[in-house]
Amino acid sequence: MKKIIVTTTINPPTQATIKFAEMQDWELVVVGDTKTPHDEYKKINCTYLHPSEQEEISKELSDILGWKTIQRRNLGFVYAYKKGVDILATVDDDNIPYDNWGKEVFLYKNVEIDLWNSKNGVFDPLSVTNTKDLWHRGYPIELLDTKNVIEFKGKSIINPLIQADLWDGDPDIDAMCRLTKKPCVKYDIKLPYGSNNISPFNSQNTFITREVIPHYMMLPFVGRMDDIWASYLVQEIFPNSVIYNKATVYQDRNTQDLITNLENEIIGYRNTLSLINKKYSLPEKTKLAYDIYRKCF
Numbered sequence: 432m433k434k435i436i437v438t439t440t441i442n443p444p445t446q447a448t449i450k451f452a453e454m455q456d457w458e459l460v461v462v463g464d465t466k467t468p469h470d471e472y473k474k475i476n477c478t479y480l481h482p483s484e485q486e487e488i489s490k491e492l493s494d495i496l497g498w499k500t501i502q503r504r505n506l507g508f509v510y511a512y513k514k515g516v517d518i519l520a521t522v523d524d525d526n527i528p529y530d531n532w533g534k535e536v537f538l539y540k541n542v543e544i545d546l547w548n549s550k551n552g553v554f555d556p557l558s559v560t561n562t563k564d565l566w567h568r569g570y571p572i573e574l575l576d577t578k579n580v581i582e583f584k585g586k587s588i589i590n591p592l593i594q595a596d597l598w599d600g601d602p603d604i605d606a607m608c609r610l611t612k613k614p615c616v617k618y619d620i621k622l623p624y625g626s627n628n629i630s631p632f633n634s635q636n637t638f639i640t641r642e643v644i645p646h647y648m649m650l651p652f653v654g655r656m657d658d659i660w661a662s663y664l665v666q667e668i669f670p671n672s673v674i675y676n677k678a679t680v681y682q683d684r685n686t687q688d689l690i691t692n693l694e695n696e697i698i699g700y701r702n703t704l705s706l707i708n709k710k711y712s713l714p715e716k717t718k719l720a721y722d723i724y725r726k727c728f
Contacts, residue, residue, distance in 0.1 A: 569659030
């Protein structure tokens with residue numbers, strides 16, 4: 432089974448990327464940008480996609496995505512698919528993998544999970560953890576007051592297509608949450624779990640099967656909803672396909688401006704619930720980019 436890790440970075444190799452490069456049975460693909468120190472990636476065990484090589488993969492996709500954006504990762508997804516990947520891991524370069532990273536990937540298997548349903552119809556994966564006061568980036572803010580009203584439905588057997596592992600440290604949660612609570616978390620989850628409800632997952636420590644890749648794009652022109660809205664849209668195509676699992680990385684967050692993060696999440700505060708309820712349409716340029724992405728497969 433071919434397994435590929437894809438990340439995007441403008442930084443020299445970090446502790447995280449170096450550890451991912453050393454993973455047994457995994458190939459690391461690093462998608463560079465115009466600011467990335469290209470030569471530094473010749474020193475580690477990875478496939479480095481130079482900007483010029485990305486344009487060879489798809490000039491049309493490269494052009495619409497533009498530069499200095501994490502959505503360049505989509506070109507890594509296309510590259511991995513064309514290389515015959517079976518399991519793709521999408522990770523961030525500030526998520527340092529634990530020793531158990533990649534050891535419990537349940538894709539292509541029947542796995543028993545704890546099944547939870549939310550009374551409001553949208554499941555927050557943090558609602559069953561020891562940080563119930565936090566919420567996942569991209570969870571509809573209109574539903575926050577009822578997000579923890581959940582019901583345990585017992586054990587269920589699922590053959591998942593997507594597995595989102597959790598993340599200790601300074602997690603990539605909602606910007607308002609991070610600004611007001613400044614959390615540093617250590618999750619107590621031991622077993623995989625999921626829901627029959629739609630739920631958000633991000634692109635920082637997530638495994639997806641080959642069949643999902645052509646439908647999962649980090650959407651441009653929607654701020655920090657790029658991976659979150661992608662997660663909601665892909666669940667419309669593959670319902671009941673997502674599981675969550677224990678933390679397998681520690682996020683030692685790159686320097687970021689939290690106010691800028693907040694500004695880039697406002698589009699989600701305004702429109703996520705409408706998107707889930709099919710009352711909001713993506714921007715036309717985002718739709719065009721998604722059509723171009725789909726044509727790459």
